[in-house]
Amino acid sequence: MVMIKNSLLALGLLFLLSSCDEHRFFDEYKEFNGKWNKDSVVTFSFEQKDTVSRYNMFVTMRNTNSYPYNNLFLIVQLQQPGTKLVKVDTLEYQMANPDGTLMGEGFSDVKESALWYKENVNFPKAGKYTVSIQQAVRQAGNVTGIQELDGVTEVGLRIESKE
Template identity: 65%
Template sequence: MLIRNSLIALGLLFLTASCDKKRVFDDYKAFNGTWNKDSIVSFQFEQNDTVTPYNMFVNIRNNNNYPFNNIFLIVNLEQPNGITVTDTLEYMMANPDGSLMGKGFSDVKESKLWYKGFEGEYNFPKAGNYTVNIEQAVRKSGSIPGVEELEGVTEVGFRIESKEE
């Protein structure tokens, strides 16, 4: 019985992994339920294809302790040629009734947030090593200083998908 269950679980793992043909890069950094405003999440990857168009996403896993209906992020894309592109982004994280957006069966939801590629094709400008730095920039309404500890964020991820199959 144990061997049969193990074989079924292994088969499902291979099936799930093989269905993700568009994935080029996918990584997560975990938090202990809070994301400090000074904690910058970094992802490094090598990209040598400057011809194929790509989509890039910031993935946020959060739970019911997340107190806001949106999130503000500052994302820096450091290119191999030394140029850094900085974007300040806002995403909706909750429905008008307060329920969390995103996918998931438990109180943890995963939101796949567009970063690059949604407005048209995105091609990497140079071959080489890239770094993506992500920091939260959430503020309470009417407050200038940022939220020191953003509760409810359990993981932040970065994903690159090929637009071609």
């Protein structure tokens, strides 16, 4: 009887977790070995056929407690299919609370953050889109960027449909 209850509980939990992600259109990560070099550009490509629906786009980060800064600067580029047109955004995100503890979700020393990139967007052309992400963290008063950003284990791109 206990085994049946546990099986039903596990099945219900699996169903609940899978149904929470029904709006996911694209979700992919690139791994790092605990450091993100400023010359390492992370690139994601996806096929989009729907030119009508609206989407939310997120840069997703997984980092450890060895991440040394309160914030994160990124340069994100979006290229439309069949063109050389690239939209470039320089973005800043808060990564730590005032006491220095990392923000984000997670029970261990690895925290995951979903950082807003674009909200309520549509893709005007059908075809292959490419998103490139590069870290651009700098220390105060220093023009050159941090060569290796400690504590970054994965960088990702997540796209969710709004419907």
